[in-house]
Amino acid sequence: MLRWPIAILIVVNVLAFVALRGAFGPSTTSRGREPNYLTRQIHPDWLKVRPVSAADASDQAVVGGPAPQAPISTSELPE
Incomplete structure (x- = not known):
């Protein structure tokens, strides 16, 4: 039966x-x-590769590090 398949x-x-x-x-x-x-x-010769400076890398996540805290201010809701 399975011979043909x-x-x-x-x-x-x-x-x-x-x-x-x-x-x-x-x-x-x-x-x-x-x-x-x-x-x-x-103009492919216009492409320049440069290292990331510390100022440019400040918003990049660190792999393996803790998650960055979002700069959000909170307050209590009025009742």
Whole structure:
């Protein structure tokens, strides 16, 4: 009863293996996904990478540290 589904799965696996090896032509992952991406960039040399200063990092959460307290003032509600 399970002979045919197992045989079909083996044939499909062999076909997938052969297809990934390039028997049916180059795979779609062998070439770039966006071949024109680099040619479409406008002034890529203007991009500068700089370290984050202490002033810029003050609002960043510290990984593994306690959660920062929100600067919220509270008061009692009138009854």
